[in-house]
Amino acid sequence: MTTESARRTDVRADPLEELAERIRTKQATVAVIGLGYVGLPLLVSVARSGFPVIGFEVDDARVESLRAGRSYVGDITDAEVAALDRVEFHADPAALAGADVVLICVPTPLTDHTPDLAIVREAVDAVGRHLAPGRLVVLESTTYPGTTEEVVAPILESASGLTAGRDFALGYSPERIDPGQDLHRLEETPKIVSGLTDRCRDLAASFYSQVIQVVVVVPSPREAEMAKLIENTFRQVNIALVNELAVMARDLHVDIWEALRAASTKPFGYMPFWPGPGVGGHCIAIDPSYLSWRVGQQLGYRIGFI
Ligand SMILES: NC(=O)c1ccc[n+]([C@@H]2O[C@H](COP(=O)([O-])OP(=O)(O)OC[C@H]3O[C@@H](n4cnc5c(N)ncnc54)[C@H](O)[C@@H]3O)[C@@H](O)[C@H]2O)c1
16 A cells, blocks of 8 residues: 555544644635624634635624625624635524534623523534534633533533544634734734644644644643633733722822833833723623632632732
8 A cells, every 4th residue: 555545544534634634725614603703803814814614603684794795893894704705604503514623702701790601502512413523623712711621522522422532623712802903913813722632732723823823732721711811810900900000199199191101111020001991892801700700619719809
């Protein structure tokens, strides 16, 4: 048997190896689930990088809008939607049967101050019901450490009858999009990537490195889930701090802007934050609660600072 025919035999015998080949050659069809602030820009980047894409969205009006070349997300123009090539939009989950790589970008809200993964469970179940061997599924929604292993993997396995890490690959990669800003383009923002097993991680890294310039690999989904919560908790705590400093500065007859500008000249050990209404995007106020809830639920204590 020649080396080439031996390799082809191996590929046929191993669906994940076949997937690796389809990712390498950009023949893999990528489904993006949930076409909102996160999912639609991601879909545009994946399509521009040369993969055929299926956009799946439960809101029929959004599907109709995208099919007509109209965007409803501020960061994406109508022209960008209209220019998409080899992209289909669907509200019927049956379309997911044609996907090799599935990226899940659905909302993760709080209900009664508690993480509500009902939408993630629903989306993951739809993916699981249309899953076949040799696929890669990646959760991108922000969530607490342990979600991919404890929530996503069991739903996918029970809905599909397949085994995560063996029959299909599973990963977690948090989204870092900065809505309303064009300073940090999605393709230029380093992407944290993880997998349930080393092989899952390598497949996910191989996919994202075709779309994003810098891929940062971490040992397991828990580190990737935690990293996103650290980023947004850091931001929330610092914005709260600077707003409190602004109140005390006024009472101390200090110009807070001049004081902060002066502090921000320090080239190490300081990162500037500025006072203002609110804390930024809606996730900044929600995400720290995913972390504090998880600590209470799993460890039984409260984090005072967050
Ligand atoms: N918006 C941000 O700046 C930002 C940044 C980083 C991470 N995130 C995280 O990304 C995730 C998505 O947030 P978003 O801001 O894009 O939300 P969004 O509300 O803008 O969009 C979510 C989309 O998912 C659709 N959807 C809901 N249930 C679905 C289902 N079962 N199947 C398919 N589609 C479904 C909704 O109709 C909506 O179009 C959240 O976990 C959020 O915390 C958001």
